[in-house]
Amino acid sequence: MADWVIWMLMAGVLIIAELFTGTFYLLMVALGLIAGGLAALVGFSMEWQLLVAAVVAVLATVGLRRSRFGKRDRVQAERDPNVNLDIGQKINVNAWEAPMGAGGVASARVMYRGALWDVELAPGQEAQAGQFVIQEIRGSRLIVSNTK
Template structure:
């Protein structure tokens, strides 16, 4: 078998692995391996083939990372994310406040409640904005 066919076989294996991982980064490495195959097809030496594969693979990976597809999502704190904690957005009734803190019955248990910054301590309905341990941070 010729050198270029080994490079293409390796690229095919990496593409198959990429299908299982769900990211595009292994696909970029496969592009680098395909470039190594092209270098072998042109008759370049093994060292040059490896260099071409490495440079193209790294360049493709860096290009993907800088594109909109490679950008990581903005990190959301779990204690404030309603997709992580289903209590966020629910309402609680606070009958009385003592020094901007209270204890309320919520989901069958007593919870400590604190006010979010800038919220006045008046009795009534509040929306849970954040959960820190066993404390509910609420706002009007």
């Protein structure tokens, strides 16, 4: 069997394995194997085939890592409605307690989902009785803002 056929078969195996992993990194290594196969088809020696395959695989992997597809978005779970379904829900606050000390934050206790929760007003919001939207959850404290 010719060298280039072996390179292409190995690339095909990696492409199939890529379908099961869901990342693009095996695909980048498969591109390197394809480049090695092309080098074999042109007639390069085995050393050059390996070098071409390695260089292309490394460059493709580095390129993927630097692209938008290789970086995961860092999401703060306490603010992500996909992680915590309470974010975006509305609650009613009947009365706010006065902030304590300089830079204090208005707080309250409300009934939400059958339990009493501590509620804190998000920065820049008005502390008046009414309906609020949960913006963030820090431990057992709901951070809320005024509804719009």
